[in-house]
Structure formats: C-alpha cells, structure tokens
Amino acid sequence: MTKESQLDAAAKALTPSFAGAERMMEMTQVAMARAIESPQRLIEANLEAGAEIFAFMSRRMQAQADFWQKLAKCHAAEDAICVQREFATGLTKDYTAEATLIAEKTAGLAQENFRKLTEQMEDVRAEALAATPVKVAQVA
Numbered sequence: 001m002t003k004e005s006q007l008d009a010a011a012k013a014l015t016p017s018f019a020g021a022e023r024m025m026e027m028t029q030v031a032m033a034r035a036i037e038s039p040q041r042l043i044e045a046n047l048e049a050g051a052e053i054f055a056f057m058s059r060r061m062q063a064q065a066d067f068w069q070k071l072a073k074c075h076a077a078e079d080a081i082c083v084q085r086e087f088a089t090g091l092t093k094d095y096t097a098e099a100t101l102i103a104e105k106t107a108g109l110a111q112e113n114f115r116k117l118t119e120q121m122e123d124v125r126a127e128a129l130a131a132t133p134v135k136v137a138q139v140a
Contacts, residue, residue: 030127045109050104062089075106 066086074080 030124041109041113045105049105052098052102052105056094060091060094063087063094 067083070083070086071080074083
C-alpha cells in the first residue's frame with residue numbers, strides 16, 4: 001500500500017459518515033427544542049406570579065376597605081385601637097403568607113428547571129456518545 005493510499009484510508013476512517021452527521025443534526029434539533037421549553041416555562045411562571053400578585057393586592061385592598069368601614073363605626077378610642085390592631089395583625093399574616101407562597105413557587109420553579117436541565121445534559125451526552133463511535137484506523 002502506497003503512502004498516499006494509507007493517508008486516504010486514514011482520512012476515510014476519521015471522516016464521520018453521512019448517517020453520523022444526520023444523527024448529530026437531529027441531536028442538535030432536539031437540544032434546541034428543549035432549550036426553548038425553559039424560556040416558555042419562565043414566561044408562564046411570570047404570568048402566574050403576576051396573577052397571584054394582583055389577586056393578593058385585590059384581597060389587601062378589600063381588607064383596607066373593610067378596615068375603614070369598621071374604623072368609621074368606632075365610637076371610643078379603645079374600639080379604634082382594637083380595630084387597628086386587628087388590621088395590622090391581618091396585614092402581617094397576609095404579607096407573610098404571600099411572601100412564603102411566592103418563595104415556595106420560585107424555589108419549585110428553580111428546582112424544576114435545574115432537574116430538566118440536568119436531564120437534558122445527560123440525554124445529549126448519552127446521545128453524543130452513542131452517535132460517535134470511535135474508529136481506529138490501522139495504517140500499515
């Protein structure tokens with residue numbers, strides 16, 4: 001075998017096959033589709049958070065209106081103080097509960113995204129390893 005034919009044989013052994021190139025393209029398309037899923041979920045999470053915040057604001061505004069109605073009915077300072085204390089206690093409980101809810105949802109979303117990302121990376125890694133068999137060319 002001539003040196004030129006040895007080089008040709010080595011080049012052919014190292015050149016990926018067309019089927020291998022197609023497989024790599026498919027893997028790239030799958031990876032791109034998966035990458036789009038995460039931003040979509042973030043958009044959905046932002047919309048859910050916005051809806052939750054406005055619902056909370058609505059409840060707090062109703063509590064504020066109720067507070068002023070109760071306060072208007074007070075005839076003694078002790079009654080007004082009691083209504084104010086009740087309002088402040090409810091306000092503290094509501095804001096604490098809302099902050100906890102938002103923190104839990106945010107942590108859940110972060111865990112979900114991290115889990116999905118880890119799975120995607122493992123899938124791509126496994127597919128890449130399976131699609132690229134190592135060929136060793138013997139050059140005489």
